[in-house]
Amino acid sequence: MPRGKHLKTYDFSLRKVIFASSIGTLIEWYDFYVFGSLVTVLATVFFPKGNEAVAFLSTLATFAIGFVVRPFGAVFFGRIGDLIGRKFTFLITMSIMGGATFIVGLLPSYETIGWLAPAILVILRLLQGLALGGEYGGAAIYVAEHAPDDKRGFFTAYIQTTATLGLVISLIIVACTEAILGAEAFNTYGWRIPFLLSGFLIGLALYVRQSLKETPLFDRLKATGKTSLTPIRDSFRSGAWKIMALALFGATAGQGVVWYTGQFYSLVFLQKILKLSIIESSVLVGIALVLATPFFLVFGSLSDRIGRKPIIMAGCALSTLTLIPLFKLMTSSACGPLPPIAEVGACSPANAGVIVLAVFLLVLYVTMVYGPIAAFLVELFPGKIRYTSLSLPYHIGNGMFGGIVPVVATAIAARTGNLYAGLAYPVAVTAMTFIVGMLFLRETNTNRIYEEIGVAPAAAGGSQ
16 A cells, blocks of 8 residues: 555544544543532532531542542453453443443432432442543553554543543533522532433443444454463563552652642632632633643643653642642632631632632643653553553552542641641642652653554554
């Protein structure tokens, strides 16, 4: 086949791969984060009334459970992905995620079925976490194993935008639903609509993804008998566990904490600590997210040229140095100058532009650490154990280190009475990641993942 014709076919295929992978992952992130976007409402629906703080922290803990189990989903579904294939696995995880989210929208309240309500809610959240543990690795690898070596950071960055866009969509749908129905109707039954919408969205994503084939790299590994029959054992036996540990403490732990501090704790902080309304806080954070999202592609592309490591490390360093000042800026812009230990009344976004700027900078750090991370992790591990080995450090870093930021930071702030005391946790983790990463992390953007099958990406079967 002539070179130009082959590359044109490959480019068309890659656009299709990116679209189908991204739309599915975006919807899964929407499903996962709509829970967090409604955490203040869910606290009143599924837990007993009488102690607002305990109910809120219990709901945050339920939210965090979904993060804590993500590594278990990574192991279970990562093994399936390395044994059977990338496509099959992320179709299963998407179905589980969508089903669990849809059922939350139908779940009776605490007043109706008592403690059975929060018990079922926890089970559904566990299923969401397990599903997401298998989804992200599959989607990132699927795109990466189609992309050219010299543009992997740019093309996988499209997958990286889906987490932020999923959160944005959840905020938009929540805010619009409340605006249309009114606060009272929304708190009574309208909160169920964003969950029920998941059924339609997941059906759409499954339809789009059904047309995809397996990645050409994995097909070649299977055809030549180079896949692993025991990917979990091989990941630890081959010495990849050392690389996984380095990836965790030198990259994904800090990346996860930056993500959930900038994009999620900022929302919790505005709603719960500064007491802005759901609509006000959702709009402010949503604007910042939309403005910052293109920078995932900017930093993903830049990492193809200058490397993944310097960009990720810069994001961690900036977060370490400026998290607390930026949260103080949000407070002063909404409530006026306040001492760290203060009883905050209901504030209003009088200086909305400054609040958006502060959140934008927090999310800009997210794009720095998150934009290149998929390409970085893919390039660290060989194809036969890539799904398992990549998923573990990613989901431990994001699930256990990052996902607990809202509940840990809120609990510390409540315990100490200091508005900013909870930020000590993300600051400590990002500082640790910067030190470990700078000392021990090696660059990966020169790695050529197709060398193990001896074929360039287009020649590996990129057309579909």
